[in-house]
Amino acid sequence: xxxxxxxxxxxxxxxxxxxxSFTVNDDEVLGFLGPNGAGKTTTMNIITGFLSSTSGSVKVxxxxxxxxxxxxxxxxxxxxxxxxxxxxxTVKEYLDYICDLKKVSKEDRKKQLDSIYSMVKIADVKDRLxxxxxxxxxxxxxxxxxxxxxxxxxxxxxxxxxxxPNQVLEMRKLVKTLSKTHSVIISSHILSEIQAIAxxxxxxxxxxxxxxxxxTDLSRRLSGSSKLLLSFQGPLKDVSSNxxxxxxxxxxxxxxxxxxxxxxEITISNTSPDIRASIFFVMSKGGWPIFEFRSxxxxxxxxxxxxxxxx
Amino acid sequence: xxxxxxxDFLQYFRSxxxxxxxxxxxxxxxxxxxxxxxxxxxxxxxxxxxLRSFFVIIVPIITMSSFAEDKKRGTEVLYYTTPVDxxxxxxxxxxxxxxxxxxxxxxxxxxxIVTVSNGGKVGYGEWGSVIVFFFMAAxxxxxxxxxxxxxxxQIISAIVAFVCILLFQLLSTISSYAKSAVNAVVFIITQDVxxxxxxxxGIANVINWLDPFARTSDFRTGVFSVSALVFCLSIAVIxxxxxxxxxxxxxxxxx
Numbered sequence: 001x002x003x004x005x006x007x008x009x010x011x012x013x014x015x016x017x018x019x020x021s022f023t024v025n026d027d028e029v030l031g032f033l034g035p036n037g038a039g040k041t042t043t044m045n046i047i048t049g050f051l052s053s054t055s056g057s058v059k060v061x062x063x064x065x066x067x068x069x070x071x072x073x074x075x076x077x078x079x080x081x082x083x084x085x086x087x088x089x090t091v092k093e094y095l096d097y098i099c100d101l102k103k104v105s106k107e108d109r110k111k112q113l114d115s116i117y118s119m120v121k122i123a124d125v126k127d128r129l130x131x132x133x134x135x136x137x138x139x140x141x142x143x144x145x146x147x148x149x150x151x152x153x154x155x156x157x158x159x160x161x162x163x164x165p166n167q168v169l170e171m172r173k174l175v176k177t178l179s180k181t182h183s184v185i186i187s188s189h190i191l192s193e194i195q196a197i198a199x200x201x202x203x204x205x206x207x208x209x210x211x212x213x214x215x216t217d218l219s220r221r222l223s224g225s226s227k228l229l230l231s232f233q234g235p236l237k238d239v240s241s242n243x244x245x246x247x248x249x250x251x252x253x254x255x256x257x258x259x260x261x262x263x264x265e266i267t268i269s270n271t272s273p274d275i276r277a278s279i280f281f282v283m284s285k286g287g288w289p290i291f292e293f294r295s296x297x298x299x300x301x302x303x304x305x306x307x308x309x310x311x
Numbered sequence: 312x313x314x315x316x317x318x319d320f321l322q323y324f325r326s327x328x329x330x331x332x333x334x335x336x337x338x339x340x341x342x343x344x345x346x347x348x349x350x351x352x353x354x355x356x357x358x359x360x361x362l363r364s365f366f367v368i369i370v371p372i373i374t375m376s377s378f379a380e381d382k383k384r385g386t387e388v389l390y391y392t393t394p395v396d397x398x399x400x401x402x403x404x405x406x407x408x409x410x411x412x413x414x415x416x417x418x419x420x421x422x423x424i425v426t427v428s429n430g431g432k433v434g435y436g437e438w439g440s441v442i443v444f445f446f447m448a449a450x451x452x453x454x455x456x457x458x459x460x461x462x463x464x465q466i467i468s469a470i471v472a473f474v475c476i477l478l479f480q481l482l483s484t485i486s487s488y489a490k491s492a493v494n495a496v497v498f499i500i501t502q503d504v505x506x507x508x509x510x511x512x513g514i515a516n517v518i519n520w521l522d523p524f525a526r527t528s529d530f531r532t533g534v535f536s537v538s539a540l541v542f543c544l545s546i547a548v549i550x551x552x553x554x555x556x557x558x559x560x561x562x563x564x565x566x
Binding site for chain 2: 011048049050051052069070071073074076078080082083084085086087088089097098100101102103149
């Protein structure tokens with residue numbers, strides 16, 4: 001568990017972080033979003049002890065990063081945006097060195113490295129020079145480095161930057177696997193990635209927290225209420241009035257209509273439970289075939305743009 | 312500390328740096344030894360003393376990448392985010408560079424064996440020169456490490472180290488220039504011959520106090536002075552400490 005309390009970071013005249021507080025719970029994946037220069041990397045650097053904050057505190061499993069740095073750092077595995085790799089070492093030599101730095105005992109070393117090799121799938125390249133590996137493999141070695149020492153918290157700064165679509169998918173899978181046994185803080189520009197992986201999202205803008213919430217609640221909160229899109233064949237007027245009669249429906253508006261197909265937007269009041277089943281039965285009872293039925297909640301992308309645009 | 316020492320020492324042999332340094336040193340040591348051998352008067356101590364004047368080239372080659380490379384590649388993050396103490400990082404890198412000197416010095420030990428087996432003499436004076444060599448190497452390596460910690464460009468690190476070590480080597484020349492300059496200025500102001508000579512001597516003494524070469528000149532004759540060794544060691548510790556503070560400060564400034 002990480003408790004971040006009122007972090008402020010001043011660079012000369014510039015205040016990069018203006019009082020950031022949030023908590024990362026055990027075995028949770030926290031997405032960290034924000035435009036470039038918002039303070040994401042600065043925050044991550046402070047959590048890992050790479051930078052010191054001007055004021056505020058970071059506690060990792062109860063240990064303050066400044067007062068008990070050794071204990072706090074033991075629990076953190078960090079993959080910075082540029083993985084800290086030595087290109088002229090082999091993967092094995094490099095991970096051995098990291099074991100030395102993280103003070104992994106000789107007895108545990110082999111077992112731990114073997115499990116890391118298989119988890120991040122780098123066993124086949126362990127005798128190759130890191131400099132000769134593809135970008136995807138380099139990133140994996142970077143994650144392997146973070147996993148050494150069995151930390152309970154992983155901090156990944158944009159782990160998919162520069163990877164091809166296949167590698168991105170694999171990396172996402174890997175992070176998902178890791179999230180079963182670790183708390184993960186992951187920052188990314190690819191919002192769909194955060195949407196796919198994270199339990200909660202922290203959106204940071206201009207050194208301040210703009211929003212913290214689960215992805216669903218965040219979209220709901222921003223749109224004020226949920227919306228559903230329904231496209232069907234049948235009498236538009238009858239369908240609209242029937243659906244409006246369902247408790248919890250706040251409004252029904254026509255989006256598109258032609259001879260063949262109608263499209264309506266159903267607004268659901270914030271407090272109502274899931275009414276999708278009721279809508280389905282109304283349509284089925286009337287014998288009106290449904291062609292499309294989906295949620296119109298803003299994607300994380302829209303939420304992100306809304307929040308960071310200062311709305 | 313051992314982890315850093317091991318990686319940095321082996322790193323010299325993963326890159327050309329170690330081989331280049333050893334090649335230059337072997338060439339110089341071999342050349343000096345051979346010319347002595349050819350003239351029929353071998354003196355290991357004068358060879359080692361001549362080799363000292365090449366610190367200015369060899370030390371920057373060895374130390375230029377120590378911290379600058381880490382900064383450039385982003386690997387310095389490992390020193391700050393793993394449970395390793397920053398001073399042991401500095402100490403590990405320092406010992407790795409010193410160990411490379413020990414490897415280079417195998418040349419001279421072989422020459423000693425050749426000298427003795429040919430009926431030559433290796434006595435206190437020779438061992439004194441060797442001891443001084445290593446203490447000075449330690450001192451200049453710490454200067455080079457500080458230069459390397461100040462920026463992320465190896466070439467600039469090497470140039471800064473080169474200039475600093477050159478200044479140390481030129482201290483005796485600087486002191487004699489300073490002496491006559493101060494002497495002249497004070498004489499113009501006071502018109503007092505005695506006072507101007509005193510001021511000139513004073514400044515020369517201060518500069519000479521800093522000169523490690525002058526302090527250790529007796530070692531070749533077999534006269535060892537602990538204070539000279541303590542001096543070299545103190546300078547090394549001071550520079551290592553400043554290097555440590557430079558690394559520590561990075562946490563607080565913009566990366």
